[in-house]
Amino acid sequence: MTYRFSTRQTLAHVVLILGAVIVLLPFYVMISTSLKSPAEIATGTGGVFGSQALFADQTCLTLGGSKADCLVRPVLDNYTKAFTEAPMWRYLLNGVIVTLSIFALQTLVAVPAAYALAKLRFWGRDAAFALVLFCLLIPVHAIALPLYLMLAKLGLTNSYAALILPWTVSAFGIFLMRQFFMTVPDDLIDAARMDGMGEFAIIWRVMLPTAIPALLAFAIFSVVAHWNDYFWPRIVITGDRSLFTPPLGLREFKGDLGGDFYGPMMASATIIAVPLVVAFLLAQRRFIDGITLSGMK
Amino acid sequence: MATIQFRDIRKSFGDTDVLKGVGLDVADGEFLSLVGPSGCGKSTLLRILAGLESQTSGSVMIGGKPVDGLHAADRDLAMVFQSYALYPHLTVAENIAVPLTMRRLSRAQRLPLVGRLLPGCKATRTEIGTTVREAAEMLDIAHLLDRKPGQLSGGQRQRVAVGRALVREPSAFLLDEPLSNLDAKMRVHMRAEIAQLNRSLGATFVYVTHDQAEAMTMSDRIAVMMEGELLQVGTPDALYDHPQDIRVAQFIGSPAINILPVDTDASGAIHMCDMATGLRAGGTPIEHLGVRPEALIPCDEDGFVVGRVRLIENLGSDLFVQLDAAGVPLPVTVRLPSEARGRVKLRDVMQLTADPARICGFDVAGKAAPVVAIEKVASHV
Numbered sequence: 001m002t003y004r005f006s007t008r009q010t011l012a013h014v015v016l017i018l019g020a021v022i023v024l025l026p027f028y029v030m031i032s033t034s035l036k037s038p039a040e041i042a043t044g045t046g047g048v049f050g051s052q053a054l055f056a057d058q059t060c061l062t063l064g065g066s067k068a069d070c071l072v073r074p075v076l077d078n079y080t081k082a083f084t085e086a087p088m089w090r091y092l093l094n095g096v097i098v099t100l101s102i103f104a105l106q107t108l109v110a111v112p113a114a115y116a117l118a119k120l121r122f123w124g125r126d127a128a129f130a131l132v133l134f135c136l137l138i139p140v141h142a143i144a145l146p147l148y149l150m151l152a153k154l155g156l157t158n159s160y161a162a163l164i165l166p167w168t169v170s171a172f173g174i175f176l177m178r179q180f181f182m183t184v185p186d187d188l189i190d191a192a193r194m195d196g197m198g199e200f201a202i203i204w205r206v207m208l209p210t211a212i213p214a215l216l217a218f219a220i221f222s223v224v225a226h227w228n229d230y231f232w233p234r235i236v237i238t239g240d241r242s243l244f245t246p247p248l249g250l251r252e253f254k255g256d257l258g259g260d261f262y263g264p265m266m267a268s269a270t271i272i273a274v275p276l277v278v279a280f281l282l283a284q285r286r287f288i289d290g291i292t293l294s295g296m297k
Numbered sequence: 298m299a300t301i302q303f304r305d306i307r308k309s310f311g312d313t314d315v316l317k318g319v320g321l322d323v324a325d326g327e328f329l330s331l332v333g334p335s336g337c338g339k340s341t342l343l344r345i346l347a348g349l350e351s352q353t354s355g356s357v358m359i360g361g362k363p364v365d366g367l368h369a370a371d372r373d374l375a376m377v378f379q380s381y382a383l384y385p386h387l388t389v390a391e392n393i394a395v396p397l398t399m400r401r402l403s404r405a406q407r408l409p410l411v412g413r414l415l416p417g418c419k420a421t422r423t424e425i426g427t428t429v430r431e432a433a434e435m436l437d438i439a440h441l442l443d444r445k446p447g448q449l450s451g452g453q454r455q456r457v458a459v460g461r462a463l464v465r466e467p468s469a470f471l472l473d474e475p476l477s478n479l480d481a482k483m484r485v486h487m488r489a490e491i492a493q494l495n496r497s498l499g500a501t502f503v504y505v506t507h508d509q510a511e512a513m514t515m516s517d518r519i520a521v522m523m524e525g526e527l528l529q530v531g532t533p534d535a536l537y538d539h540p541q542d543i544r545v546a547q548f549i550g551s552p553a554i555n556i557l558p559v560d561t562d563a564s565g566a567i568h569m570c571d572m573a574t575g576l577r578a579g580g581t582p583i584e585h586l587g588v589r590p591e592a593l594i595p596c597d598e599d600g601f602v603v604g605r606v607r608l609i610e611n612l613g614s615d616l617f618v619q620l621d622a623a624g625v626p627l628p629v630t631v632r633l634p635s636e637a638r639g640r641v642k643l644r645d646v647m648q649l650t651a652d653p654a655r656i657c658g659f660d661v662a663g664k665a666a667p668v669v670a671i672e673k674v675a676s677h678v
Contacts, residue, residue, distance in 0.1 A: 191376070194349075194375060197399055198370075210385055
């Protein structure tokens with residue numbers, strides 16, 4: 001097989017590579033910084049991995065340790081600090097609790113709603129679906145204040161409920177699942193009715209299992225958005241550090257008067273990003289060999 | 298085992314009347330086909346019987362009891378769909394087991410994981426497993442029980458769909474064009490199997506199809522529907538030999554019946570292109586004559602159809618000859634025995650006659666009207 005030079009293809013790939021570099025650059029900075037000593041970070045030296053030379057930890061010296069006692073390896077120091085200076089495990093656990101609860105509740109609401117909008121005939125169905133589409137246009141930030149006030153009136157701020165409840169109804173989830181359910185043949189639902197299933201049995205026993213690929217796509221959007229969300233937790237979690245989600249945990253290293261802690265901060269950021277990358281890689285495989293509707297045609 | 302009665306069923310979608318008052322009785326254990334061109338309302342009628350659609354007016358009875366308010370699940374019917382509608386995420390065994398698990402296990406017992414720990418669940422599940430295996434063996438799909446529908450061929454999926462229907466021994470089977478997604482060879486094979494199933498189970502079958510050949514070969518009785526009305530209900534023989542309506546005559550039979558436009562004079566004698574046919578109307582004036590291709594006999598003189606051969610189709614067992622006949626808009630088809638091979642040539646002129654008993658007459662409204670032969674003696678007077 002011979003390859004011919006194509007200006008068009010080359011140009012397309014140059015643009016794609018540039019795009020990839022722009023997207024990946026912040027990750028490179030994050031990982032690289034998490035490996036370096038404070039001096040290397042401040043001067044911008046040390047290449048990708050840093051020289052990994054031992055250095056005396058500033059806090060340790062301030063507390064009166066001798067220079068020999070306080071010598072540490074930059075990479076170990078950054079990642080140890082990420083866990084010791086802040087309750088990182090607790091933050092990660094909070095992140096898991098919040099994102100999974102949100103996703104479970106969103107599924108609980110979106111799947112039946114989408115089924116009704118896609119497959120049941122009732123008065124006002126099209127109007128209801130139009131409202132769902134309309135909800136997609138409302139930015140979160142526009143309703144943040146009223147939402148906060150409502151939660152505050154209910155006395156729910158500084159609780160898991162404050163982090164989870166506002167997100168249980170996802171217009172995007174309803175929309176996505178409805179579009180998928182539209183492609184499920186009516187015969188399948190009629191067959192389920194003949195087999196003795198009620199409407200809810202149809203939703204959970206037939207529609208949900210056939211919709212796994214669509215649900216996974218939605219899961220990625222939902223989990224990524226809420227795992228990374230800084231805005232909403234920052235508003236409703238004001239005091240209690242044990243309720244912090246991972247992004248809030250990053251603030252522990254923002255320094256203020258005590259100097260800068262970019263190394264540990266970037267180490268935390270890396271730790272926070274890893275679960276998502278792993279989850280995505282696992283879900284990606286399920287996407288491809290997931291259950292398809294091919295058995296019905 | 299049950300009888301089925303439709304009483305004046307009407308159905309409208311908005312302004313369109315899909316069913317215009319259909320009344321029909323199906324006997325216990327009978328194989329009844331609903332046949333008609335697409336859009337004639339036959340599938341709607343079946344869905345109304347199944348409880349998947351509700352009629353605008355009229356009543357459906359199963360086993361003598363009205364079922365109008367009843368959900369599909371409570372009517373004790375099973376249905377096989379054109380697309381098979383197997384659950385893609387379940388194995389063949391699980392697919393067949395669904396109607397049983399939904400009926401024999403309680404809501405709590407059906408719960409994932411927890412349900413299996415409840416008392417009685419294990420015994421019932423084993424029992425269901427046995428029933429499923431028996432059904433699968435009967436349909437010759439026992440070796441496929443662990444596969445998913447996506448891994449099966451069309452014919453195998455069809456059998457699984459049938460298995461899912463028969464596993465819980467319903468009082469009647471509803472089949473909605475179950476063979477139309479199969480290839481021609483498989484279709485002929487499954488035709489025989491389904492008819493056989495009806496005899497061995499002794500259950501009532503209501504079979505919807507647009508293919509008259511399927512209806513003719515499988516049914517005890519056929520109901521022909523067109524434009525939301527029932528035109529004729531009868532045995533395949535009755536429909537073939539004595540169609541009550543010109544549309545039934547045209548729909549049933551392949552190749553199609555020959556329709557010859559004719560005139561009836563004041564005395565009742567029937568003429569075709571001003572030629573006497575030797576027939577007269579037994580009652581109302583005749584507008585069209587219907588003659589099956591095999592009822593036409595070549596003759597040397599006095600034939601009432603004269604035409605020139607335009608096409609010869611040799612099927613081996615039979616010879617179908619198409620003629621351009623004067624006064625007939627469509628070519629006239631004649632079936633000749635295989636011995637006639639080589640004797641008929643293109644552009645030959647042929648004369649045809651037919652036994653008057655095998656000629657159907659239709660009046661101006663397209664309804665069947667009697668035709669009788671004019672006595673030879675009378676014609677000489």
